[in-house]
Amino acid sequence: MKLNIMDKWNTWIKVSGVIALAGLLIVLVMGLNFGIHFTGGVAIQVELGQDVVTSDVHEVLSDITVENMDGEAVSLENSFVQSIDESEFYIRTIPLPEDSRLELLNSLEENFAGYSRGEVEDIGPQVGAELIRNALLSLLVAAVAIILYISYRFQLQFAISALCALFFDVLMVLFIFSIFNIELNTPFIAAILTIVGYSINDSIVIFDRIRENLKYKGKESDVEIVNTSINQTIVRSINTSFTTILVLGSLLFLGGETLRPFAIPLFFGVISGTYSSIFVASPVWLALRNRKLQKSA
Numbered sequence: 001m002k003l004n005i006m007d008k009w010n011t012w013i014k015v016s017g018v019i020a021l022a023g024l025l026i027v028l029v030m031g032l033n034f035g036i037h038f039t040g041g042v043a044i045q046v047e048l049g050q051d052v053v054t055s056d057v058h059e060v061l062s063d064i065t066v067e068n069m070d071g072e073a074v075s076l077e078n079s080f081v082q083s084i085d086e087s088e089f090y091i092r093t094i095p096l097p098e099d100s101r102l103e104l105l106n107s108l109e110e111n112f113a114g115y116s117r118g119e120v121e122d123i124g125p126q127v128g129a130e131l132i133r134n135a136l137l138s139l140l141v142a143a144v145a146i147i148l149y150i151s152y153r154f155q156l157q158f159a160i161s162a163l164c165a166l167f168f169d170v171l172m173v174l175f176i177f178s179i180f181n182i183e184l185n186t187p188f189i190a191a192i193l194t195i196v197g198y199s200i201n202d203s204i205v206i207f208d209r210i211r212e213n214l215k216y217k218g219k220e221s222d223v224e225i226v227n228t229s230i231n232q233t234i235v236r237s238i239n240t241s242f243t244t245i246l247v248l249g250s251l252l253f254l255g256g257e258t259l260r261p262f263a264i265p266l267f268f269g270v271i272s273g274t275y276s277s278i279f280v281a282s283p284v285w286l287a288l289r290n291r292k293l294q295k296s297a
Contacts, residue, residue, distance in 0.1 A: 002228075005278065005279075007223060009226075009283035012279045013283045013284065013287060016276075022175075023172060026175055027171070027175055030178045031178065032178055033181050035185035036092050036094055037186045040095060042092070042094070042095060042096050043090065044090075045088065046108060047114065047116040048087060049112055049115065054083050057089055058079075060107065060111045061076040061079045062076070066103050067097065068097075076094075079093035143163060146159065147159045157289055158207045165284075166200065168280050169199045169269055169272045169273050172269075173265045173272065176268045185261050187261040188261060188262075191263075191266045195266060195269030199272075199276060199277065202273050202276075205277075206229055206233050206237075206277055206282060209233055210225060210282075213228055222286060222289055238274070248263050252264060
């Protein structure tokens with residue numbers, strides 16, 4: 001059965017545009033929940049003894065409630081924990097006054113027999129600002145590289161279409177994080193760059209079929225060419241995305257606190273990437289192609 005998806009390509013552009021605009025407005029209004037990697041905080045390096053894993057440390061931190069710098073009672077459940085070796089851990093949490101720091105260290109001492117007090121230092125928000133700058137720079141470099149590569153291998157219209165799809169994917173992930181108030185930390189940056197690579201691959205597969213089918217174009221319209229190309233690749237795209245989502249779902253629910261911040265954006269990014277390669281990149285290419293043909297007519 002042949003799917004006539006692009007017969008209403010104008011409608012798909014409008015639908016995707018409305019979704020993107022709504023997502024952008026929600027992100028701007030509700031904002032993003034930046035984690036301690038971006039906002040600064042307290043970094044603690046401690047020895048906790050053998051047979052301790054990051055989930056054990058997270059469990060203890062989740063039960064700790066202390067006063068923040070404004071004197072408000074807060075939980076430390078969103079603290080970042082990283083295993084340095086078999087017994088040493090790096091903990092990063094929100095800015096805390098001296099009394100709260102001592103309370104945190106005392107709680108660790110009470111819960112872990114092998115505890116030995118380590119180094120405590122303040123991490124300023126300028127580190128987070130640098131992370132954001134580096135992330136934006138990475139996305140900019142990726143976007144330029146994509147434009148150059150696709151323009152060289154295909155045409156500029158394909159490159160612009162792919163960038164529209166990438167913008168849609170990144171925006172959808174930010175929308176999910178904003179509406180559910182999910183915390184953003186450094187794994188989010190790696191996940192976004194991975195999503196960019198995954199999404200562009202999906203778009204290129206369709207673009208490659210469009211290019212090949214255009215070579216043997218007879219009386220078919222551009223819409224029919226794109227429809228044929230999508231039908232030739234849609235089973236592959238769905239199967240690939242489905243198996244990827246299964247793996248990411250396993251990481252999401254079974255991977256623990258360490259992998260979850262990376263798996264969450266990837267999970268939604270892969271879903272969005274599958275949608276955008278068909279319903280954003282393809283109709284945008286048709287719009288650009290029609291505009292070019294009208295100008296040359």
